[in-house]
Amino acid sequence: MTVTTPAEIDGLDGDPRITAEYGARPIYDRYDYVIIGAGTSGSVVAGRLIEDTDASVLVIEAGGTDQSRAVLDPLTWFSANIGTERDWQFVAEPSAHVNGRALTLPMGRLVGGGSSINAMIWARGHREDFDYWARVTGDDAWNYRNAVATYLRVEDFAGPADPVRRGSGGRIYVEPTPNASALANAFLEGCEAVGIPRFADANGVMMEGDGGAALANLRVKDGKRQNIPASYLWDHLGDPRLTVATGATVHRISIDRAKRATGVTVVIDGELRNITASTKIVLAAGAINTPKILMLSGIGRAQDLAPLGITIEADLQGVGQNFQDHILAAGCNWAFPDDNVQDPLNNGGEANFFWKSDSALDRPDLQPFVISYPYYTDTLQARHPAPPNGWAIAPGLVSPASRGQVRIASTDPEATPVVDAGFLQDPRDLEALTYCVDLCRDIGNSAPLRPFVKREVVPGPGRTGREKRDFARNSAWTYFHQSCTAKMGVDDMSVTDPRLNVYGIEGLCITDASVMPRVTTGNTMAPTVVIAERCADILTGKA
Numbered sequence: 054m055t056v057t058t059p060a061e062i063d064g065l066d067g068d069p070r071i072t073a074e075y076g077a078r079p080i081y082d083r084y085d086y087v088i089i090g091a092g093t094s095g096s097v098v099a100g101r102l103i104e105d106t107d108a109s110v111l112v113i114e115a116g117g118t119d120q121s122r123a124v125l126d127p128l129t130w131f132s133a134n135i136g137t138e139r140d141w142q143f144v145a146e147p148s149a150h151v152n153g154r155a156l157t158l159p160m161g162r163l164v165g166g167g168s169s170i171n172a173m174i175w176a177r178g179h180r181e182d183f184d185y186w187a188r189v190t191g192d193d194a195w196n197y198r199n200a201v202a203t204y205l206r207v208e209d210f211a212g213p214a215d216p217v218r219r220g221s222g223g224r225i226y227v228e229p230t231p232n233a234s235a236l237a238n239a240f241l242e243g244c245e246a247v248g249i250p251r252f253a254d255a256n257g258v259m260m261e262g263d264g265g266a267a268l269a270n271l272r273v274k275d276g277k278r279q280n281i282p283a284s285y286l287w288d289h290l291g292d293p294r295l296t297v298a299t300g301a302t303v304h305r306i307s308i309d310r311a312k313r314a315t316g317v318t319v320v321i322d323g324e325l326r327n328i329t330a331s332t333k334i335v336l337a338a339g340a341i342n343t344p345k346i347l348m349l350s351g352i353g354r355a356q357d358l359a360p361l362g363i364t365i366e367a368d369l370q371g372v373g374q375n376f377q378d379h380i381l382a383a384g385c386n387w388a389f390p391d392d393n394v395q396d397p398l399n400n401g402g403e404a405n406f407f408w409k410s411d412s413a414l415d416r417p418d419l420q421p422f423v424i425s426y427p428y429y430t431d432t433l434q435a436r437h438p439a440p441p442n443g444w445a446i447a448p449g450l451v452s453p454a455s456r457g458q459v460r461i462a463s464t465d466p467e468a469t470p471v472v473d474a475g476f477l478q479d480p481r482d483l484e485a486l487t488y489c490v491d492l493c494r495d496i497g498n499s500a501p502l503r504p505f506v507k508r509e510v511v512p513g514p515g516r517t518g519r520e521k522r523d524f525a526r527n528s529a530w531t532y533f534h535q536s537c538t539a540k541m542g543v544d545d546m547s548v549t550d551p552r553l554n555v556y557g558i559e560g561l562c563i564t565d566a567s568v569m570p571r572v573t574t575g576n577t578m579a580p581t582v583v584i585a586e587r588c589a590d591i592l593t594g595k596a
Contacts, residue, residue, distance in 0.1 A: 066120055066121060066122065067119075067120035067121065067122065067124070067125050068120055069120065071118070071119075071120050071287055071290065072118040072120045074290035074291065074297070075114075075117075075118060075164065075290070075297045075298075075299045076297075076298070076299060077290075078293070078296045080111070080296065080298055080321055080326065080328070081111075081296075081328075082326075082327070082328060082329060083328070083329040083330075083331060084109045084110060084111040084296070084328065084329070084330060084331070085106075085108035085109045085110065085330070085331055085332045085333075086102055086108055086109070086110045086111070086330060086332055086333050086334075086335060086592075087110075087111050087113065087316065087317055087328060087330040087333075087334050087335070088110065088111065088112045088113065088334075088335040088337055089113050089303050089317065089334065089335065089336050089337060089338050089346065090112075090113070090114065090115075090166065090336070090337035090338040090339065090342070090343075090565065091112045091113075091114035091164045091165070091166065091282065091286070091297060091299075092161060092165060092166020092167060092168065092281075092337060092338075092339060092565065093165070093166055093167060093168045093281045093565070093578055093581045093582060093585065094337040094564045094565040094566075094581050094582075094584060094585035094588070095112055095114075095166070095335070095337035095564075095565075095585075096112075096164075096165065096166075096168075096281045096282045096285045096286045096585075097281060097285050097564075097582055097585035097586060097588075097589060098335050098337065098564055098585050098588055098589050098592070099112045099285070099286060099289075099295065099297075100284075100285030100286050100288075100289055101285070101585075101586070101589035101592075101593065102589065102592065102593065103289045103292055103294060103295050104289070105589070105593040105595075106592075106593055107294070108294065108332065109294045109295075109296075110294060110295050110296070111296045111298065111328065111330075112286075112295070112296070112297045112298065113298050113301045113303055113317070113319055114163070114164055114297065114298065114299045114300075114301060115162055115300070115301065115302045115303075116138070116139060116161070116162035116163035116164065116299065116300070117138070117139075117163050117164070117299050117300060118163065118164060118299065119163050119164040119165040119169045119280055119282060121139075123137070123139065124139070124163070124165070124169045124170065124278060124280065125277045125278050126277070126278070127173060127271070127273050127276070127277070127278055127399055127400045128397055128398075128399070128400065128401060130170060130171065130172055130173065130278070130400060131172070131401070134159075134161075134169075134170040135157075135159045135170065136157070136159075138162065139161065139162055139163045139169070139170055140159050140160065140161065140162055140170060141158075141159075141160040141161075141162045141339075141341070141342070142157070142159075143157070143158040143159075143160060143341055143469065143470070143472060144156070144157050144158060144472075145157075145158055145457075145472045145473065145474035145476070146471065146472065146473050146474070148473075148474070148475075148476060148477075148478070150455075150475075150476060150477040150478050150483075150526065151476050151477055151526050151527075151529050152432070152523070152526045152527055154430075154432060154526075154527075154529075156474060156476060156529070156530055156531055157530075157531070158341070158378070158472060158474065158531055158533075158535060159531070159533050160339050160341060160342075160533070160535065161339075164280075164282055164286075164297070164299065165280035165281055165282045165283075166281075166339065167339075167533065167577075167578065168272070168280040168281040168282075168578055169278070169280045169282075171533060171576070171578060172400050172401075172402055172576070173271045173272045173273055173278055173279075173400050174269050174270065174271065174272075174400075174402075174405075174575075174576040174578070175225075175227045175256070175269075175270040175271065175272050175576070175578065175579050176255065176256065176269075176270070176420075176573075176574075176575030176576040176577075176578075176579055177200070177204055177256045177260065177575070177579045177580070178200070178260065178573035178574055178575055178579065178580045179260045179261070179264075179407075179416040179417065179573070179574035179575070180197045180260065180261045180416075181197075181415050181416040181574075182197075182416065182571070182573040182574050182580070183195055183196050183197040183199070183200040183583075184196050184197050185570070185571055186541075186569070186570055186571070189542050189543075189544075189570045189571075190541055190542050190543060190551040190570065191543055191551065192551035192552075194551070194587065194596065195551070195587075200580075200583050201218060203582075203583050203586050203587070204218075204219070204220055204579075204583070205218075205219070205220040205223075206220060206223055206586075207220060207223040207224055207225045207582065207586065208220030208221070208223045208225050208227055209221055209222055209223045209224065209225060209226045209227065210227050210228075210270075211226065211227065211228040211229070212227075212228060212229040212253070212254055212270070213229075213253045213254050213257075215254060215257050215258075218256070218257050218258070219254070219256070219257065224284045224285065225272070225279075225281075225284050225582070226272070226274045226279055226284070227270050227271070227272060228270070228271055228273065228274070229253075229254070229255070229267075229268045229269070229270055229271070230268040230269050230270075230271055230399050230403040230404065231271075231273075231399065232398065232399075233268050233398070233399070233403045233404065234395055234397075234398045234399075234403060234425060235395060235505075236395045236423060236425050236444060236502075236505055237268065237398075237403035237404040237423055237425070238404075239501045239502050239504070239505060240266075240404050240423035240446070240496065240501075240502065241266050241267070241268070241404055242499075242501035242502075243496040243497070243499040243500075243501045243502045244265075244266035244406050244496055245266070245501075246496070246499040246500060246501055247492065247495050247496055247499060249264075249265060249266050249406050249408055250265045250266070251265060251266050251267065252265045252266065252267045253267065254267060254270075255267035255268065255269055255270050255405070256270055256579075259407070260407065260574070260575075263408070263409060263412075263417065264406065264407030264408045264409065264417035264419075265406060265407065265408075266404065266405070266406035267404065267405070267406070268403060268404050269400075269402065269403060269404060269405055269422075271399065271400060272578070273399065273400070281578070281582065298319075298321055300321075300322070301319055301320065301321045301322075302319065302320045302466070302467075303317050303318070303319045303338070303346055303466075304317075304318045304319060304320065304325075304349065304466035305317070305318050305346065305349045305350040305466065306318075306334060306336075306346065306347075306350040306352075306561065307327065307350075308350060308351065308352075308366045308558060311559070312366065312367070312557060312558055312559060313558070313559040313560045314330070314334045314555075314558050314559065314560040314561035315329060315330065315560065316328050316329040316330050316334070317330070317334065330560070332560075333560055333561070333562060333592065334560060334561050334562075335562055335563075335564055335588070335592075336555075336561065336562065336563045336564070336565070337563070337564050337565045337585070338565065339535065339565055339566070339567070340376070340459070340535040340536045340537065340538045340539075340565065340566050340567045341459055341470055341472060341535060341538070342470070343538065343539055343563060343565055343567040344372050344373035344459045344470070344538045344539055344567065345373075345459065345461055345470045347369075347372050347373075347539065347548075347555075348363070348372060348373065348460070348461050349363070349461065349464065349466055350366065351363050351364050351365050351366035351367070352366055352367045352369055352372060352555065352557075352558060353367075353368075353369060353372035353373060354368070354369070354370050354372060354373070354374075355368040357460060361461070361463065361464055362464065363464060366557075366558065367555070367556065367557035367558050368557075369548050369555075369556060369557065370545060370546055371539065371540060371545075371546035371547055371548045372538070372539060372548055373458050373459040373460050373538050373539075374456075374458050374538065374546060375456055375458075375537045375538060375540050375546065375570075376456060376457035376458050376459055376472070376473070376474060376475060376535070376536075376537060376538050377453060377455075377456060377457070377534075377535075377536050377537040377569075377571070377572040378453070378457075378474055378476070378531050378532065378533075378534050378535045378536065378572070379420070379449060379450060379451045379453065379531070379532035379534040379572065380448075380449065380450040380453065380476060380477070380482070380486060380529050380530065380531065380532060381422070381447050381448075381449045381530055381531065381532040382447055382448040382449070382450075382486060382489075382490065382525065382528040382529050382530060383428045383429050383430045383433070383445070383447055383528055383530045384424070384428040384429065384445040384446065384447040384448065384493075384528055385445060385446045385447070385448065385490060385493045385494055385497055385509075385511065385512060386427055386428065386429065386437075386439065386440075386443055386444070386445045386509075386510040386511050387443060387444055387445070387497055387502075387505070387506050387507070387508065387509050387510060388440040388442065388443045388506070388507040388508050388510055389440075389442045389443060389444060389505060389506075389507060390504070390505070390506070390507040391442075391507065393504055393505060394442040395425055395444065395505065396425070397425040397426050398425065401424060401425050401426055402422040402423065402424050402425075402447075403423065403425070404422070404423050405420055405421060405422040405423070405449070406419075406420070406421060407419065407420050407451075407574065407575065408492070410484070410485040410488045410489060411485075414452070416452060416574050417451070417452070417574055418450065418451060418452035418485055418574075419448070419449060419450065419451065419485065419488075419489045419492070420449035420450075420451040420532075420574070420575055421446050421447055421448050421449045421489060421492075421493050422446070422447050422449065423444070423445070423446050424444060424445040424446070424447055425444050426443070426444060426445070427439035427440065427443040427444070427445060428445035428447055429445075429511075429528075430527060430528055430529075430530055432527045432528075433511060433527055433528055436527075437510055437511045439510070440507075440510060443510060444505065446493040446496060446497050447493075448486060448489035448490050448492075448493050448525075448528070449489070449532060450482060450485055450486050450489065451532070451534075451572075451574050451575055452485075452572075452574060453479070453482050453572070454479035454481045454482050455475040455476060455477060455478040455479040455482050456475050456478075456479075457472065457473045457474040457475030457476075457478075458472075458473050458475075458538075459471070459472050459473075459538050460473075474531070476529055476531075477525070477526060477529055483522055483525060483526070486525045486529065487518075487521050487522055487525045490512065490521060490524060490525055490528075491521070494509070494512070494514075497509065511524070511528075512524045512528075532576070534566075534572060534576065534577045535566070536566035536567065536569045536572045536577055537566070537567065537569045537570065537571065537572055538567045539555075539563050539567035539568055540567070540568060540569065540570045541553060541563075541568040541569075541570060542570050547570075548563070548567075548568070549562065549563050549568055552591050553568060553584075553587070553588050553591065562588060562591075562592075564584055564585050564588035565581060565584070565585075566580075566581050566584070568584060569584070
C-alpha cells in the first residue's frame with residue numbers, strides 16, 4: 054500500500070475562495086452573537102442564525118482552514134491529520150487502568166472541528182440515548198421522537214428509503230459506504246456467522262433494538278469529505294453579517310456584576326481584543342476546551358478555582374466533571390495472504406456492528422469497526438510489529454461506566470487543560486472490552502473471513518483471562534468522542550438547563566457535546582448536530 058505523506062497532502066488544497074472568506078472581514082468590537090468554536094455545533098448555529106435572523110454573528114476559531122486535501126480526502130483522514138496542527142493534540146494523564154499509558158485525545162483544531170478530521174461516520178445514536186436525555190432533563194424535546202424529527206429535516210440520505218426514520222432532501226448528505234470492499238462485506242458475513250444480524254441501514258430500525266451489523270453511513274460525496282461547515286457555513290461566507298475569525302484564541306468570557314456574559318477576551322492576529330456580544334455568547338469549543346474556558350471565566354468548582362486566584366462568578370460543581378469517551382481498541386489484527394492483499398477504500402473503516410456484552414443492557418455497548426490496514430497502539434506495536442500488509446477489527450466500547458474529569462492547573466489561557474479520562478477505571482468496562490476482544494476474534498477467524506487471513510497477529514489464541522485483560526488495557530485507545538463535561542440537566546451537577554443556558558449566568562449557552570448527560574451510542578457527530586439544531590431553534594424563537 055502506498056502511503057501519502059502529510060506534506061504531499063497539504064500541497065493539494067480545496068477551494069481557496071473559502072479559505073479567503075474566513076479572514077476577509079475586519080473584526081469589530083460588537084456583534085449580536087459571538088460563537089466560540091467553528092466546529093460541528095458552532096457551524097450549525099452560525100449558519101442557522103444567518104438564515105433565520107438578521108443578526109450579526111462572529112465565529113471565533115482557534116485553528117485554520119478546512120480546505121486542505123488532508124481534510125477533504127476520505128482515505129487519508131487518520132495519517133494526515135491526527136497529531137498535526139489540525140489537532141489540539143490533547144493527552145490524558147497516565148493511568149494504571151491502561152497499564153500506565155497516557156492516551157492521546159485527538160480533537161479538531163480547524164474550521165469544522167472534529168467533523169474535519171474524523172472518520173466521517175454518521176451514527177445517529179440509539180433510541181434509548183435520547184429518551185434518557187429526556188428523562189434526566191425533564192424535557193421531552195430531547196426524546197427520540199424529536200431527535201428523529203430533526204434527522205428527517207436535515208438529512209439527505211442516499212440509502213434505502215425509510216420515510217419513518219430517514220430524511221431526504223435536507224442539507225446533510227449521507228450515504229451508505231459506496232462500493233464497499235470485499236473485506237468489509239466478508240466482515241458483515243462474519244458477524245452473521247456469530248449470530249449478529251445484518252441490516253441494510255446502520256441508522257434505521259437497527260438502532261431501536263439490540264443492534265446489528267451494517268455498512269457505515271458516511272459523510273462523503275463525490276469522493277470528498279463533507280464536513281459540517283460544508284452543509285451549514287460555506288454558503289453564507291459572503292454574507293456581510295457573518296464573520297469567521299480563524300487563528301483566534303478565546304481567553305475568557307467577560308461577566309458583569311449582574312452575572313451576565315457580555316463578551317469575550319480573545320487574541321486575534323497577536324492582539325488581545327475585547328469583543329461584546331449584545332444578545333448571546335454561544336460556547337461551542339468542545340468537551341475539553343469548553344470547561345477550560347468556563348473555568349478561566351470563573352464558572353466552575355469554587356474549591357478548585359479559588360486557590361488559583363480566579364474570582365468565582367458561578368459555583369457550578371459539574372464543570373469539567375462527568376468526562377466520557379468511547380474506547381476503540383487498537384486492536385485485533387490479522388495479516389493478509391500474499392495473494393489477497395486488499396487496499397483500503399473509502400475511509401478505511403467501512404463496516405461496523407453494535408451489540409450488547411450483556412443482554413440485560415438497555416442499549417448496545419459495543420461498536421467495533423473493521424479496518425483495512427494494521428491498527429495498533431504503540432505498546433502493541435513494540436511487542437508485536439505489524440505485518441507489511443494487514444487488517445484489523447477494532448473492539449469498541451460505546452457505553453462506558455467510567456467517568457473522568459477536565460481541570461485547569463493555572464490561569465494561563467495558553468496552558469493545556471489536565472484531563473483524567475478515566476478509561477477502564479470501572480471494572481465493568483474492562484469486562485465488556487475483554488468480551489468484545491473475544492467476539493472480534495471469533496468474527497475475524499470465522500469462515501467468511503478466512504480468504505483474508507494468512508495468520509492472526511494479535512492477540513492470538515490460548516490466552517488466560519489475565520492475559521486477555523492485559524491485552525485490553527494495552528490496546529485501549531480513544532474513539533475521539535470526548536463529551537459530557539458540562540452536562541445539561543436539573544441536578545446539582547448540571548451546568549446548563551434543558552434549554553442549554555448556563556446556570557447562574559445570563560446571556561451564555563453551550564451547544565457542543567459537552568452538554569450530553571450521557572454519551573450517545575456510536576460516533577458523536579450526528580447527535581451533536583441534533584444538539585446544535587435544538588440550540589438554533591431556541592435562539593431563533595422556533596422552540
